[in-house]
Amino acid sequence: MPSSAAVPSSPFVQQSPLLDHVRPAALALPESGIVEVMNYGRERPGMIPLWAGEGDLPTPSFIAEAATRSLAAGETFYTWQRGIPELRAAIARYMAGLYGLPDDPERYFVTGSGMQSIQIALQLTVSAGDEVIIPAPAWPNAAAAAEVAGARPVFVPFAFDETAGFSLDLGRLEDAVTPRTRAIFINTPANPTGFVADRATLEGVLDIARRHGLWIIADEIYGRFFYAAGEGGRAPSFHDVMEPEDRILFVQTFSKNWAMTGWRMGWLEAHPSLGPVIENLIQYATSGVAAFMQRAGVAALERGEGFVAHQIERARRGRDIVADAVLATGRVRAVKPPGAFYLFFGVEGETDMRSLALRLIDEANIGLAPGTAFGLYGERFIRMCFARGEVQLTEATERLVTWLVR
Numbered sequence: 001m002p003s004s005a006a007v008p009s010s011p012f013v014q015q016s017p018l019l020d021h022v023r024p025a026a027l028a029l030p031e032s033g034i035v036e037v038m039n040y041g042r043e044r045p046g047m048i049p050l051w052a053g054e055g056d057l058p059t060p061s062f063i064a065e066a067a068t069r070s071l072a073a074g075e076t077f078y079t080w081q082r083g084i085p086e087l088r089a090a091i092a093r094y095m096a097g098l099y100g101l102p103d104d105p106e107r108y109f110v111t112g113s114g115m116q117s118i119q120i121a122l123q124l125t126v127s128a129g130d131e132v133i134i135p136a137p138a139w140p141n142a143a144a145a146a147e148v149a150g151a152r153p154v155f156v157p158f159a160f161d162e163t164a165g166f167s168l169d170l171g172r173l174e175d176a177v178t179p180r181t182r183a184i185f186i187n188t189p190a191n192p193t194g195f196v197a198d199r200a201t202l203e204g205v206l207d208i209a210r211r212h213g214l215w216i217i218a219d220e221i222y223g224r225f226f227y228a229a230g231e232g233g234r235a236p237s238f239h240d241v242m243e244p245e246d247r248i249l250f251v252q253t254f255s256k257n258w259a260m261t262g263w264r265m266g267w268l269e270a271h272p273s274l275g276p277v278i279e280n281l282i283q284y285a286t287s288g289v290a291a292f293m294q295r296a297g298v299a300a301l302e303r304g305e306g307f308v309a310h311q312i313e314r315a316r317r318g319r320d321i322v323a324d325a326v327l328a329t330g331r332v333r334a335v336k337p338p339g340a341f342y343l344f345f346g347v348e349g350e351t352d353m354r355s356l357a358l359r360l361i362d363e364a365n366i367g368l369a370p371g372t373a374f375g376l377y378g379e380r381f382i383r384m385c386f387a388r389g390e391v392q393l394t395e396a397t398e399r400l401v402t403w404l405v406r
Helices: 011-015 017-021 033-041 061-072 085-099 114-125 140-148 170-175 199-212 272-283 291-303 305-328 353-364 390-405
Strands: 108-111 131-136 152-157 159-161 165-167 181-187 215-219 248-253 266-269 342-347 382-385
Touching: 033 353, 061 291, 085 108, 085 291, 108 114, 108 272, 114 140, 114 181, 114 215, 114 248, 114 266, 114 272, 131 140, 140 152, 140 181, 152 170, 170 199, 181 199, 199 215, 305 342, 305 390, 353 382, 353 390
Parallel strands: 131 152, 131 181, 181 215, 215 248
Antiparallel strands: 108 266, 159 165, 248 266, 342 382
């Protein structure tokens, strides 16, 4: 195996004196550990890629056709910064039906991806030198966005039990609060761990935020991917425990539910009083999302419920295929995740997960994401995305099991 799996950078870039004048916070951002593995294995014949956080289904045709019709109608001009009224109304109806919220479009702001929603939420809440608490291991982009904003991410480790899985210790969370803390970033259901905060945990986090005057940035993009029975088609949410004036910003995306990762479109939910500020932040970043993309979003929300249900059931079957097989080997530390669509597991005798991910490409022709890509406290784990078809996932699992028991 080569000594480094990364694609080499241009020597002209490495030697340029311009780098001496780049903002330190930008230079300090880590390279993606997932991209490194993808670059190493993406061209292998027969490779089964389970490293990225997306499924293998393309965007449904009824969604794409809505964008095509909009383009054909000439909707290619500047549009509403907050989002076209039709899409904001569709989001409000969707959220009202799912969470029992008031049908109020003024709470919703269309963004150029869930990632932009996170960036705007941080621009609203933190300044240089502030701190953002993040339970970890965690999707690394949130912490990186905080650093770009000049804030410091403070990681609080999830507890892990081989019977109960991942859990959040509220005492450790509160111990991390300092005079510089401004926000708590909570992803539930969580990438990469599959952790889902129950109602008591959500109430505990909200109580901490209220006592210390903190914002909560609630990333609930996997809220539909929840596998407990009888829960109304979604995971527990801060919507279930909050009051209207609580300082909570909700991040959402079209990417996961409707197979629209490449469209880069999401929304931010906030108290209507914040609308003018959010509108300005959108204006000075992207000046809004293209109208034809927003028409696709309307179609997804109004006609996509059957597709979402199919995606969830497909992921549930994928979870069972993967988890049952690898747990039976006796070589992994894991539990079936209650939410999201990742199995995050440790392997007996393996401590260098970056090296393991590269070896699995060479020796089993499967692509997984090393836990080191998810920051602190992920070093003992590796992530496998199971939002795939049964045939491909069964083959990938057989390859992994064969490697584990060889």
